Amino acid sequence: MKVIEGLMAAPEANVAIVVARFNSFINDSLVGGALDVLKRQGQVAEDNITLVKVPGAMEMPLVCKKLAKSGKYDAIVALGCVIRGGTYHFDLVANENTKGMSSVMMEFEVPVAFGVLTTENIEQAIERAGTKAGNKGAEAALSALEMINVLQQLD
Numbered sequence: 001m002k003v004i005e006g007l008m009a010a011p012e013a014n015v016a017i018v019v020a021r022f023n024s025f026i027n028d029s030l031v032g033g034a035l036d037v038l039k040r041q042g043q044v045a046e047d048n049i050t051l052v053k054v055p056g057a058m059e060m061p062l063v064c065k066k067l068a069k070s071g072k073y074d075a076i077v078a079l080g081c082v083i084r085g086g087t088y089h090f091d092l093v094a095n096e097n098t099k100g101m102s103s104v105m106m107e108f109e110v111p112v113a114f115g116v117l118t119t120e121n122i123e124q125a126i127e128r129a130g131t132k133a134g135n136k137g138a139e140a141a142l143s144a145l146e147m148i149n150v151l152q153q154l155d
């Protein structure tokens, strides 16, 4: 049986992190978790990590598309947080964000790790940004590292 699976170290990789400014108090913790994983587990060189800040989750797919299209990055880690409010706005932003980023991944064959929280309230967001439910930024970075290595083996 042939098994293809990714290691977590990717010392030669170039990785972009795209982060939304909206809900930045949550997103900053997601970035911290992602950087920690990329550097300590992935052994990705600091110089090979690019951080791009965008206004909100709605703008993330376009920037992910430009980065993927450039051919410069082995993976993109998308970090943000959409918190439900009193209106339908949450669904629009969350749906467009998810749809847009998954279409970038399929079109350009560059993994876009999904570290965008979609929560009912601020408490749920805090729980997932480095407290009792872990750090979804760190988890997204881990999946980016694994995908870089899986895709390398498939190429």
Ligand code: INI
Pocket (backbone or CB within 6 Å): 020, 022, 023, 055, 056, 057, 058, 059, 080, 081, 082, 083, 084, 085, 089, 090, 093
């Ligand atoms: N952007 C987010 O990243 N999270 C949110 O929770 C959010 N809400 O709820 O409004 C949000 N809105 C801004 C949106 O992403 C765009 O930046 C804005 O509409 C300008 O295009």
